Amino acid sequence: xxxxxxxxxxxxxxxxxxxxxxxxxxxxxxxxxxxxxxxxxxxxxxxxxxxxxxxxxxxxxxxxxxxxxxxxxxxxxxxxxxxxxxxxxxxxxxxxxxxxxxxxxxxxxxxxxxxxxxxxxxxxxxxxxxxxxxxxxxxxxxxxxxxxxxxxxxxxxxxxxxxxxxxxxxxxxxxxxxxxxxxxxxxxxxxxxxxxxxxxxxxxxxxxxxxxxxxxxxxxxxxxxxxxxxxxxxxxxxxxxxxxxxxxxxxxxxxxxxxxxxxxxxxxxxxxxxxxxxxxxxxxxxxxxxxxxxxxxxxxxxxxxxxxxxxxxxxxxxxxxxxxxxxxxxxxxxx
Amino acid sequence: xxxxxxxxxxxxxxxxxxxxxxxxxxxxxxxxxxxxxxxxxxxxxxxxxxxxxxxxxxxxxxxxxxxxxxxxxxxxxxxxxxxxxxxxxxxxxxxxxxxxxxxxxxxxxxxxxxxxxxxxxxxxxxxxxxxxxxxxxxxxxxxxxxxxxxxxxxxxxxxxxxxxxxxxxxxxxxxxxxxxxxxxxxxxxxxxxxxxxxxxxxxxxxxxxxxxxxxxxxxxxxxxxxxxxxxxxxxxxxxxxxxxxxxxxxxxxxxxxxxxxxxxxxxxxxxxxxxxxxxxxxxxxxxxxxxxxxxxxxxxxxxxxxxxxxxxxxxxxxxxxxxxxx
Numbered sequence: 001x002x003x004x005x006x007x008x009x010x011x012x013x014x015x016x017x018x019x020x021x022x023x024x025x026x027x028x029x030x031x032x033x034x035x036x037x038x039x040x041x042x043x044x045x046x047x048x049x050x051x052x053x054x055x056x057x058x059x060x061x062x063x064x065x066x067x068x069x070x071x072x073x074x075x076x077x078x079x080x081x082x083x084x085x086x087x088x089x090x091x092x093x094x095x096x097x098x099x100x101x102x103x104x105x106x107x108x109x110x111x112x113x114x115x116x117x118x119x120x121x122x123x124x125x126x127x128x129x130x131x132x133x134x135x136x137x138x139x140x141x142x143x144x145x146x147x148x149x150x151x152x153x154x155x156x157x158x159x160x161x162x163x164x165x166x167x168x169x170x171x172x173x174x175x176x177x178x179x180x181x182x183x184x185x186x187x188x189x190x191x192x193x194x195x196x197x198x199x200x201x202x203x204x205x206x207x208x209x210x211x212x213x214x215x216x217x218x219x220x221x222x223x224x225x226x227x228x229x230x231x232x233x234x235x236x237x238x239x240x241x242x243x244x245x246x247x248x249x250x251x252x253x254x255x256x257x258x259x260x261x262x263x264x265x266x267x268x269x270x271x272x273x274x275x276x277x278x279x280x281x282x283x284x285x286x287x288x289x290x291x292x293x294x295x296x297x298x299x300x301x302x303x304x305x306x307x308x309x310x311x312x313x314x315x316x317x318x319x320x321x322x323x324x325x326x327x328x329x330x331x332x333x334x335x
Numbered sequence: 336x337x338x339x340x341x342x343x344x345x346x347x348x349x350x351x352x353x354x355x356x357x358x359x360x361x362x363x364x365x366x367x368x369x370x371x372x373x374x375x376x377x378x379x380x381x382x383x384x385x386x387x388x389x390x391x392x393x394x395x396x397x398x399x400x401x402x403x404x405x406x407x408x409x410x411x412x413x414x415x416x417x418x419x420x421x422x423x424x425x426x427x428x429x430x431x432x433x434x435x436x437x438x439x440x441x442x443x444x445x446x447x448x449x450x451x452x453x454x455x456x457x458x459x460x461x462x463x464x465x466x467x468x469x470x471x472x473x474x475x476x477x478x479x480x481x482x483x484x485x486x487x488x489x490x491x492x493x494x495x496x497x498x499x500x501x502x503x504x505x506x507x508x509x510x511x512x513x514x515x516x517x518x519x520x521x522x523x524x525x526x527x528x529x530x531x532x533x534x535x536x537x538x539x540x541x542x543x544x545x546x547x548x549x550x551x552x553x554x555x556x557x558x559x560x561x562x563x564x565x566x567x568x569x570x571x572x573x574x575x576x577x578x579x580x581x582x583x584x585x586x587x588x589x590x591x592x593x594x595x596x597x598x599x600x601x602x603x604x605x606x607x608x609x610x611x612x613x614x615x616x617x618x619x620x621x622x623x624x625x626x627x628x629x630x631x632x633x634x635x636x637x638x639x640x641x642x643x644x645x646x647x648x649x650x651x652x653x654x655x656x657x658x659x660x661x
Contacts, residue, residue: 058564060555094566102564107557110576111656112583121575122565156655172565 004073005179005212006032006055006098011068013047013054013236021066022283024050026236028068029310032180037206037213039223039244041259042233043280048216049103051233052182055082056098057090072097075179096126098180099173101166106189108169109157116153119143119172126176142171146201163194170202174209182214187222199226221263224248232256235281235291238310242321252313252323254296290326302326338658342647346640353636358407361625362400391418416633417626421618427630430615435597435634437506438611441527442596442603445534450589452535453542457585458578460543461550472547475540487533487606494529501529504608530607534600545588549581556580583654587646594642597635 013025025047032038040048053059055070070082074097085093102108110118119139123130130138140150146167157165166186173181183202187195203226206213215227223230224244231241232255240253251257258276278295281287287294293303302308303326311330312318324330369388373380380388410417416427460469478486495503507513508522553559554577562572597612604613612631619627650657 056564058560060560091566091568094564096566100561100564102557102561104557108561110558110562110580112579112654113575114655121567121571125565125567125571158656169561 003034004031004071005034006073006214007069007071007079008051008055009069009071011051011054011070012066013050013059014064014066016062017064023066023286024063024236024283025054028233028236028238030231030238030241032212032214034179035206035210035212036229037203037215037227039220039227039230040214040216040233041218041220041223041230043218043259045280045283046233047236048233049184050236052100052184052214052216056094056100056182057083057085058100072180092126095122095173095178096176097178098182099176099178100182100184101169101173101186103185103188106162106165109165111157113156114153115143115155115157115160115168119153119168119175122172122175138175142175143168145174145205146171163190163198166190166198167201170198170205174205174211177209178211180212180214182216184216185218186215188217188219195222219263220259232259235286236283237291237324238322239292239325240321240323241310242323246317246321252315252321252328253292253325254298254327255292258295290324298327300326339648339651342644346644350637350640353640354408354411354633355404357629357633357636358404361629362403364625416630419619419627419630420624421622421627427626430627431612431630431634434610434612434615437609438597438600438604438613440523441530441609441611442534442600443593445531446538446589446592446596449535449538450542450585450592453539454546454582454585456539457543457546458550458573458581461547461554461581462573462577464551464554469547472540472543475543478536479538479540481537483533483537483602484606486537487530487603490529490533491606500525502526503529506610526609530603530609534603542585542588546581546585549584550577553577553581583650586649586653590642590646590649591639592642593645594639597638 008028008030011025011028014021014023016022028051042048054065065083071079072082073079082093116136116139119142120135123135123138140153143150143152148164148167187198215223217223227244230244230247231238232253234255240251240256247256251260261271261274262276264273276295281291289304289306290308293299308324308326309330310322310324313323313328369385414428419425419427419430422430460472463469491503495501502525506523506526507519511519511522513519559572559576562576601613601617604611605617608614616631619631
């Protein structure tokens with residue numbers, strides 16, 4: 001559990017170049033361990049999807065990774081920096097090592113090709129020596145794995161429901177047995193019943209196949225339930241990271257508190273529901289100091305002037321968590 | 336399949352309506368063809384001959400409109416479109432079938448080439464947005480905005496002439512006979528180069544622009560990002576994912592363009608005095624040759640309908656979303 005599979009070091013992502021650049025992700029340090037589900041939560045525009053696109057180098061222009069490293073640890077062999085791969089190496093790396101399930105379940109499949117074509121073209125690209133018969137067999141196997149009957153192989157995307165399409169995408173993501181699967185709001189477009197079904201299935205598959213997951217969502221309640229660790233993003237930075245249970249029970253950053261109290265718990269004592277006042281910061285004109293301080297109920301002197309660094313807090317369980325807040329002076333910085 | 340049958344039935348109905356209108360129009364026009372033919376022969380005709388001309392044109396006064404209509408259909412099914420005035424006594428069907436191959440060969444081949452080049456360039460320009468090939472776009476748009484007849488005249492003025500390789504008019508040289516052998520074919524090709532070039536210049540940018548814009552639209556779709564994330568080669572993503580989807584609207588445009596091959600080339604053929612259908616129509620209008628006009632309109636109508644049907648079928652084959660279950 002403690003062996004890293006993906007280490008993000010000081011990652012910076014900008015949109016645009018030069019003075020006009022908008023810094024969407026700043027100095028993010030994050031480590032994904034083998035077999036772990038790492039949740040990434042935050043409001044819209046907090047940079048969570050940009051982070052995912054940045055670390056897989058899928059950013060569409062004008063997005064650019066302006067600094068940092070993404071160290072990938074393959075199952076065998078030396079770790080390497082994903083950002084330093086050549087185009088050819090990157091092509092081989094994609095999907096085989098890190099697969100992604102995208103936000104739009106409805107639009108992730110090419111409408112003019114059959115499901116089977118879209119499942120097997122990954123195999124054709126990555127394992128060219130595979131016969132077409134065994135490619136088809138593998139595709140059928142993946143469909144079965146995600147609970148879709150093999151006779152849907154010849155279906156076109158528009159003949160499937162939204163839930164089925166997203167399950168096809170999950171099956172597709174697992175077809176090359178990647179070590180890392182990035183889920184970018186995989187269930188946002190689905191109803192809650194389907195959400196739960198698909199996530200349950202995913203967790204079960206993860207236990208069986210042993211891949212690691214980066215789970216991006218704005219729905220913190222889902223993360224509390226399904227992930228091992230949670231990182232909270234605000235204004236392009238990670239502001240807190242802790243074990244899921246710890247974060248839920250005892251979050252340190254006022255922003256995490258705000259997120260947690262903005263949805264109701266199913267069980268447990270009644271709590272006052274409260275949103276976070278104000279709106280997410282404009283990435284073009286970030287507030288000085290801690291970018292959350294204009295909305296923060298607990299802001300005090302240093303917040304407006306100095307940016308708090310992410311580090312281990314002085315709490316008893318400080319060794320297992322990090323936070324970037326002046327309320328919790330940092331003992332040891334990370335990264 | 337049911338969808339296809341529905342479409343075919345619809346087109347049959349449209350064809351019937353068009354042919355019926357085609358039957359009535361000359362009969363609604365004041366004066367009649369025989370009178371205008373008489374004018375050509377300066378009245379030097381016996382009354383018997385005039386009567387038989389009326390019968391010949393299907394305009395004999397004794398027959399009711401209904402029986403004329405029935406006869407018109409009977410004749411159509413025999414491929415009989417009546418007699419042309421200007422080429423009297425040649426039947427219209429013969430005059431049209433002499434002109435049709437010229438138009439189909441010149442405009443047909445040019446349209447196909449224009450579509451292929453335009454779509455190909457559009458795919459590259461849209462995929463490599465901002466590259467030099469994308470930068471050529473304003474130039475092609477400028478070319479397509481030049482009025483066609485002016486472009487044609489300019490081409491004749493600049494490139495054709497007594498000593499030039501390019502002839503300025505006609506479909507083949509005066510020194511060859513229209514017989515399918517090499518001297519004739521090479522002469523025909525030589526004569527078609529200049530009109531073909533001008534058609535190409537004025538039409539290709541439309542294809543480039545629409546394909547390029549569709550490529551840009553499709554490139555922003557989620558499934559393109561997914562295809563990249565899958566580690567597919569750039570070529571495969573561009574062709575099998577982006578271009579394959581971007582092509583769909585262009586295909587229907589192409590099929591419609593096929594329909595206009597027959598009728599939509601009036602200017603080209605007039606400017607180059609090309610012996611095709613457009614030029615024939617131009618002369619028929621000038622000479623008030625009603626049967627010939629009627630015949631040409633019929634051919635144009637039918638080819639537009641057939642092109643529409645082809646567009647429907649092509650769409651059915653290329654876009655699975657239009658296919659209905661069962």
